[in-house]
Amino acid sequence: MKKITQTLVILMLTAFVTTTAGWFSDDNNQKQIKQQNFKVYTLKLAETWPSNFPIFGDAVKKAVKLAFDMSNGRLVIKIDSKNKHKAPLGIFDMVKSGQYDLGHSSSYYWKGKDINTLFFTSMPFGMTANEQHAWFEYGGGQELMDKVYAKHGLRSIIGGNTGNQMGGWFQEEINSIEDLQGLKMRIPGFAGEIIAKVGAKPTNIPAGELYTALDRGTINALEWVGPSLDLRMGFHKIAPYYYTGWHEPGSEMQFLINLKKFNALPKDLQAILITSMKLAAYDMLARSNHESAKNWASMKKDYPNIKIKTFPKSVFDKLRAANKKLLTKLAANNSLSKEIIQSQKNYLKKARAWTAISDQAYLNSQTQ
Template sequence: MKKIIQLFTAILLLITTANATWFNNDDKPKTATQDNKTYTLRLAETWPSNFPIFGDTTKKFKQLAETMSNGRLKIRIDSKNKHKSALGIFDFVKSGQYDLGHSGSYYWKGKDINTLFFTSMPFGMTANEQHAWFEYGGGQELMDKVYAKHGIKSIIGGNTSNQMGGWFKKEINSIEDLKGLKMRIPGFAGEIMAEVGAKPTNIPAGELYTALDRGTIDALEWVGPSLDLRMGFHKVAPYYYTGWHEPGSELQFLINLKKYNALPKDLQAILITAMKLSAYDMYAHSNDASAKNWATMKKDYPNIKVKTFPKAVFAKLRAANDKLLGELAAKNPLSKEIIESRHNYLQKIRAWTNISDKAYLNSFD
């Protein structure tokens, strides 16, 4: 397996160096010369120290960047415990306080509404579909367009795959059960929940269990078995709902463009290759951990009740989703461009998903 990863790394590095589409014209440095200098880059992450999977991704990135650059790149990682601002990563990188960041794009919707489209969207693309959109459907170019005006470049940072819909203290039987419900749910899904009468909020990972246990919130979504088991949510909220809001949640690496443009071109390529390969590793890691942890949850916690929202509830959520997207597209031209790009690509690729993956899985029913 180690030899396969090494071979894959070498191939990705060659592709990165050759593929000009990974660097749009605005991002290209004016001069690019190879040197033997050592460049130390500081990375701030949203996650606490040694946070599993997400934190493993930044460690993998550090290892890859330093190894592939033969030590010319040095990465210093500061977790939330050090910088004390889990949701301050965007500002850190924009200001140059940190050179790099690792977080989730939808956390920045209050700073720029168009950032929220690059994590995951309710009723949208799966991880595989969204990766294809990023790489070949114009997604990366649109992400460059959004972040460039902030002096930042954003690169995929690891996908959790389809996330579970969350832990609830009570069963949801109708849309009325969501009204007044206090729920931790970020991104556009939070807007949808508010539209149907819930009270969404965003709380950092380290505070979630306490908020649920003390009744500050009535429900929450986090990720899935890969990370939920260790959080202990099942001890407080026994209803575990299947997903709809984040079918392919992609984290992000952020790069300060001024710092990026100052790097030699070969180190730029190594930096992005290390990010993309560590993102791939996180996708595999997350799926493996979910499979293992779900087996443990079924065995050790049989009282967990896996539920899916009733069709009538989904109908209301979809209607709210369509309404809010339409309003956003009407008042923001760039939002309209991104919404249409995602919609059109989903229509095209879902037709293939339906006769490939979906048909295969349905054959076991």
């Protein structure tokens, strides 16, 4: 009897190991789902980026895989890149209309749809990535973003941060504010409003068209991200001056969600979807820092002709003055803008005091 019992236990353990091994095998996921009679929910996602675009596109793929794995295959998300839908800056409308259930892009692209969307990517002279994430999660930022997007039938969730972005690639050196007069530059968001105020001519161009636009003189300068993505784009070949940042100290991408579709999902899948997006977002910040550090070292070694510059104080003074004036005007004309601006201002004051005595003090100590 004892031998029979031992044999049965061994057979049961073997069956369990075989079953679970098959379940966690990608090749067998769909087969196991069918055998369990799960209802599968399939969502369509449109992204601003081209197929296999590094870091940004990788964050989307990670969120999709996390959602699939955590739901045991009940939540399937299919990605359409800009190569397929042909509308890289049309994500807002496509998700709002229900053509797509989800999107991945940047909130400040939609300022023409709703001026209050531009505050949730990054603001010039504003919060760093760490400060901004704290504001989103604990300082009321997510609630304000919900307030802005809900009236469009949408929800926006953090979609991955680039960290502090570089100020851009310039074909000519910037020595004074006069050098920005008439300068044609690809720069989106509120920063575009600021440089327009000081005499430049901002424009917004999708990623895949940037090099050609700079090479052909359609623009004279551009900002993209930083070493994590810029080096592979080849901008240094035609614009040797690389300026440090001021305009996007912590640029957050976004996952857009059609609220009607989201509310139709079971509660557990709603939680899994949001969790997958946030995990992918935080991973993108780590990846961005890693790639920028790696590419910065490579750039300094392999491309010594790149000239690293910082705008003169006189230029920063003009940019800050323009920023202050524009924010004051926005707050006066729109009550929700005023609420968001005040929230960010208050949180930055609190968070920056701690950043100064923690990270900044530590970094300063390393140069002594």
